[in-house]
Amino acid sequence: MPPMLCLQKAAVLQMMSDMQNTAAGFDLRGYLKQQQERINRRLAALLDCNRIQTRLCAAMKHCLMAPGKRLRPVLCIAAAEAVTEIADETVLEAGCAIEMIHAYSLIHDDLPAMDNDVLRRGQPTCHVKFDEATAILAGDALLTLAFQTLAGCARFQETNTCLILEAVSLITRCAGYEGMVEGQMQDMAAEGQSLGLDPLKQMHALKTGALISASVSCGALLSGADEQQKTALLSYAENIGLAFQVTDDILNVKGNPERMGKAAGTDQARAKSTYPALMGLERAGEYAKDLVGNALQSIGIFGNTAAPLAAIATYIIERDR
Amino acid sequence: MPPMLCLQKAAVLQMMSDMQNTAAGFDLRGYLKQQQERINRRLAALLDCNRIQTRLCAAMKHCLMAPGKRLRPVLCIAAAEAVTEIADETVLEAGCAIEMIHAYSLIHDDLPAMDNDVLRRGQPTCHVKFDEATAILAGDALLTLAFQTLAGCARFQETNTCLILEAVSLITRCAGYEGMVEGQMQDMAAEGQSLGLDPLKQMHALKTGALISASVSCGALLSGADEQQKTALLSYAENIGLAFQVTDDILNVKGNPERMGKAAGTDQARAKSTYPALMGLERAGEYAKDLVGNALQSIGIFGNTAAPLAAIATYIIERDR
Numbered sequence: 001m002p003p004m005l006c007l008q009k010a011a012v013l014q015m016m017s018d019m020q021n022t023a024a025g026f027d028l029r030g031y032l033k034q035q036q037e038r039i040n041r042r043l044a045a046l047l048d049c050n051r052i053q054t055r056l057c058a059a060m061k062h063c064l065m066a067p068g069k070r071l072r073p074v075l076c077i078a079a080a081e082a083v084t085e086i087a088d089e090t091v092l093e094a095g096c097a098i099e100m101i102h103a104y105s106l107i108h109d110d111l112p113a114m115d116n117d118v119l120r121r122g123q124p125t126c127h128v129k130f131d132e133a134t135a136i137l138a139g140d141a142l143l144t145l146a147f148q149t150l151a152g153c154a155r156f157q158e159t160n161t162c163l164i165l166e167a168v169s170l171i172t173r174c175a176g177y178e179g180m181v182e183g184q185m186q187d188m189a190a191e192g193q194s195l196g197l198d199p200l201k202q203m204h205a206l207k208t209g210a211l212i213s214a215s216v217s218c219g220a221l222l223s224g225a226d227e228q229q230k231t232a233l234l235s236y237a238e239n240i241g242l243a244f245q246v247t248d249d250i251l252n253v254k255g256n257p258e259r260m261g262k263a264a265g266t267d268q269a270r271a272k273s274t275y276p277a278l279m280g281l282e283r284a285g286e287y288a289k290d291l292v293g294n295a296l297q298s299i300g301i302f303g304n305t306a307a308p309l310a311a312i313a314t315y316i317i318e319r320d321r
Numbered sequence: 322m323p324p325m326l327c328l329q330k331a332a333v334l335q336m337m338s339d340m341q342n343t344a345a346g347f348d349l350r351g352y353l354k355q356q357q358e359r360i361n362r363r364l365a366a367l368l369d370c371n372r373i374q375t376r377l378c379a380a381m382k383h384c385l386m387a388p389g390k391r392l393r394p395v396l397c398i399a400a401a402e403a404v405t406e407i408a409d410e411t412v413l414e415a416g417c418a419i420e421m422i423h424a425y426s427l428i429h430d431d432l433p434a435m436d437n438d439v440l441r442r443g444q445p446t447c448h449v450k451f452d453e454a455t456a457i458l459a460g461d462a463l464l465t466l467a468f469q470t471l472a473g474c475a476r477f478q479e480t481n482t483c484l485i486l487e488a489v490s491l492i493t494r495c496a497g498y499e500g501m502v503e504g505q506m507q508d509m510a511a512e513g514q515s516l517g518l519d520p521l522k523q524m525h526a527l528k529t530g531a532l533i534s535a536s537v538s539c540g541a542l543l544s545g546a547d548e549q550q551k552t553a554l555l556s557y558a559e560n561i562g563l564a565f566q567v568t569d570d571i572l573n574v575k576g577n578p579e580r581m582g583k584a585a586g587t588d589q590a591r592a593k594s595t596y597p598a599l600m601g602l603e604r605a606g607e608y609a610k611d612l613v614g615n616a617l618q619s620i621g622i623f624g625n626t627a628a629p630l631a632a633i634a635t636y637i638i639e640r641d642r
Contacts, residue, residue, distance in 0.1 A: 172469035
């Protein structure tokens with residue numbers, strides 16, 4: 001290897017190692033707790049369940065307010081913080097809108113016509129707790145509320161309405177027929193079939209990756225990131241999105257159902273293609289680590305303001321649920 | 322009655338009669354054909370089915386491009402024309418977005434867990450033609466595409482981004498948990514129960530009225546209507562929305578299934594509360610006529626530019642499907 005390339009490679013490795021240290025020194029538990037509380041308060045206010053006490057709102061609340069990691073809004077906020085050190089109200093609101101889209105997708109994915117799941121986040125799924133029609137409509141209403149929430153950002157003084165419309169555009173592209181919804185179609189079509197590694201990655205890039213990318217990119221967009229910063233954050237998002245899915249598959253094999261709040265071993269029972277099934281459990285674990293390494297490298301340009309993002313990337317493969 | 326009130330009443334009746342004449346002299350058939358072609362071309366382009374040939378897009382196309390009256394986008398355009406004589410690209414785009422929301426709501430309403438309908442617009446419903454999971458996802462994707470379409474309006478030169486966000490806000494309020502989705506919940510809950518006239522009206526105001534109001538109000542908003550014009554158009558929309566539903570119920574009793582493209586007599590078979598059942602067929606017909614009279618009266622302030630709106634109001638109770 002020519003000396004110049006050696007130096008470049010050494011610099012990149014140094015950057016990754018720096019970000020690893022940054023992540024290790026960061027109080028992620030405290031940060032997550034603080035952000036999750038902020039997000040949960042805002043979600044409850046946006047849902048407005050105290051004013052409206054219909055069965056529909058009860059179903060929306062059951063799903064949206066169930067204990068969750070709030071990974072997507074946290075990523076949206078952390079991405080904005082990497083760029084500008086603080087995340088304003090618009091960023092929080094956009095993160096909450098994406099969480100609503102995530103919640104609607106879980107309700108519809110759990111339906112009898114799809115994955116037919118009965119347990120989610122340690123609670124009965126929406127169609128079990130309520131009924132199938134209510135679950136379909138609660139999902140529809142949450143998806144609609146997500147865009148109501150984004151449009152509502154126009155009320156903030158600091159708001160650039162062009163950026164909000166760009167955020168709507170970005171989120172719809174990631175969540176719709178070229179993104180998450182198509183990913184679920186591909187997941188349904190793959191059931192009972194043996195999928196190769198590339199089609200599996202493509203399916204996950206759409207099904208879960210697209211909305212994770214939307215979360216990070218939305219934070220970047222709304223905080224006025226430049227093109228280099230946007231590219232770095234998108235690369236981070238794509239890597240952790242895949243790492244998240246690989247880890248989910250690993251947890252499905254060896255996880256503790258009580259900690260996870262859902263059943264384990266279900267993928268194997270359904271003959272689903274998974275990373276552990278295709279690569280072996282050990283190599284799947286290494287693959288997830290490599291992906292997180294790539295993610296850390298991507299955000300090296302931000303330095304300390306990216307500490308939350310770096311710590312989240314590390315957490316993704318170390319979590320037990 | 323004091324002479325002043327008599328004069329006011331006479332003026333109002335004169336205005337209504339003027340609008341009736343305006344409607345009678347208007348070539349609605351030609352107008353609808355022209356607008357429907359324009360709307361269908363735009364919907365096909367927005368759906369982008371030539372580029373993307375997935376099963377999901379085929380299902381979305383099956384439902385969105387099925388022959389339909391395109392009442393909602395036509396109303397959006399006609400409302401804008403009442404205000405400014407012409408409807409620009411943003412108004413057309415907003416109308417198409419509302420048609421996508423209408424199409425998604427039909428797909429989900431037809432599902433086995435809801436109305437379990439097999440025929441719609443003369444074609445098999447989405448879950449019959451494809452499958453239940455695909456139908457749920459095609460609905461989700463159409464709802465998402467509606468907001469992608471609205472956000473895309475930012476590319477038009479004439480665009481006021483604040484107004485587009487206001488349109489998103491308006492549409493989501495009418496389509497979501499306080500509007501159309503709640504209306505479908507109430508409709509499901511009412512099945513097999515005998516509903517009084519007021520709860521029936523309230524349910525329809527949400528289930529079908531809200532999106533019709535959104536169509537008209539969106540056209541008004543995007544064409545820069547003032548408060549008086551907005552109020553007049555909203556009153557028009559609320560009256561024709563209810564007239565539309567009353568006529569739907571009447572057609573369900575005495576309509577021709579082949580012309581309607583769906584089965585007749587289904588409401589009675591399901592013991593659904595309807596206007597003919599509650600008021601008698603004849604009085605229901607008179608009620609629809611009164612509502613259209615109110616609608617015509619509301620838009621008297623516009624004069625000739627409201628000719629399309631006036632003709633549509635008259636058409637709503639004269640149609641046979």
